[in-house]
Amino acid sequence: MNLFVLMAAASVFFTLQALYWIVVSRKGSKQALLAERLGTDESLSASAALMRRENEGALAQSLAQLLEEAGEETSLGPFLVRVGLWFFIVFTLVLLITGSLGAAMVMGMAGTVLPYLGLLRKRRKRVQRIEEQLPEALEVMIISLRAGQSLDQTIRLTASELDAPIGDEFHRVSEEVQLGRPLEEALVAMSARLAAARTVRTFVTSVLVLRQTGGNLIEVLEQIIDTMRQQAQYERKLSAMTAEGRSSARMLAGLPPIFVLLAYMADSNYIGTLVNDPVGRVLLTVAIIMYTAGVVWTRRLTNPKT
Numbered sequence: 001m002n003l004f005v006l007m008a009a010a011s012v013f014f015t016l017q018a019l020y021w022i023v024v025s026r027k028g029s030k031q032a033l034l035a036e037r038l039g040t041d042e043s044l045s046a047s048a049a050l051m052r053r054e055n056e057g058a059l060a061q062s063l064a065q066l067l068e069e070a071g072e073e074t075s076l077g078p079f080l081v082r083v084g085l086w087f088f089i090v091f092t093l094v095l096l097i098t099g100s101l102g103a104a105m106v107m108g109m110a111g112t113v114l115p116y117l118g119l120l121r122k123r124r125k126r127v128q129r130i131e132e133q134l135p136e137a138l139e140v141m142i143i144s145l146r147a148g149q150s151l152d153q154t155i156r157l158t159a160s161e162l163d164a165p166i167g168d169e170f171h172r173v174s175e176e177v178q179l180g181r182p183l184e185e186a187l188v189a190m191s192a193r194l195a196a197a198r199t200v201r202t203f204v205t206s207v208l209v210l211r212q213t214g215g216n217l218i219e220v221l222e223q224i225i226d227t228m229r230q231q232a233q234y235e236r237k238l239s240a241m242t243a244e245g246r247s248s249a250r251m252l253a254g255l256p257p258i259f260v261l262l263a264y265m266a267d268s269n270y271i272g273t274l275v276n277d278p279v280g281r282v283l284l285t286v287a288i289i290m291y292t293a294g295v296v297w298t299r300r301l302t303n304p305k306t
Contacts, residue, residue, distance in 0.1 A: 068193050070123040071165060079115065086111045098268070103275045126165055127196045133166040134199050135228050138221045145218050151207070152177055169194065184208055199228050245302040253295050256287075 063076055072079075090111030095104035137158050144154040155177070159170035169190055176186040191204040206220050264271040274280035 066119050070119050082115045083112045086114050130166050130197050131199050135225050138225050142221050242302050249298040249302050
């Protein structure tokens with residue numbers, strides 16, 4: 001009973017912390033976004049950026065980049081609270097079901113990976129959607145440029161004609177330009193936000209080079225569209241050729257967790273030996289390492305793009 005009260009109190013604490021971080025991040029997000037779009041944010045200066053890289057470290061920078069590419073707030077506070085909540089939820093459930101503190105700790109640590117995997121999945125789907133929408137966006141830009149409109153007007157028109165997420169990105173670029181930020185800096189910022197989208201980086205690089213050296217932007221955009229269509233055709237063919245292998249890999253990856261769950265339901269002591277006995281813990285650790293290595297290796301074989 002005391003354990004249940006302790007878990008309930010901890011649950012209320014983590015929930016209040018999550019609400020606090022969400023409110024705080026949303027409160028300052030508009031001001032920070034406005035400062036970034038105007039180019040007046042001190043963190044954008046070279047010295048401030050260098051200090052930020054030294055203080056935050058590579059892990060914090062990669063997480064912030066991942067959050068931005070996934071279309072979420074770049075503040076790490078709410079994400080870390082989510083990680084803590086997932087740890088507490090999985091830890092509590094496993095502890096109440098099994099009564100083993102060691103198993104609860106192991107499963108709780110494994111549960112902290114779920115928010116990160118969710119971000120990876122959200123980032124992948126968002127970037128894929130942007131790359132699918134980019135040829136249509138470039139076609140709209142070509143029509144606008146042939147009509148005699150400037151590049152700023154073309155980007156504004158493209159933002160109004162396309163849906164999210166590519167429409168939101170072009171709309172943000174258009175807003176930054178209207179607020180006084182140079183177009184080149186706004187495009188570079190968009191490329192940095194979508195670092196995983198190679199086609200966006202190609203588009204931004206082409207526009208920046210042509211604005212400095214001169215040239216026919218319409219022809220370059222048409223060549224980019226042809227290249228993206230050929231690449232999309234190749235990726236569809238590759239996906240069809242590796243479909244059987246990916247299905248087999250998913251089945252093989254899902255069998256061990258299902259077997260462990262069924263074995264625990266049949267006889268809890270059978271699985272408990274792997275956690276309570278020292279030799280069992282060693283075998284469990286080796287099995288988890290080999291299972292993870294097998295999943296990563298199989299994914300590399302069935303998905304050459306990764």
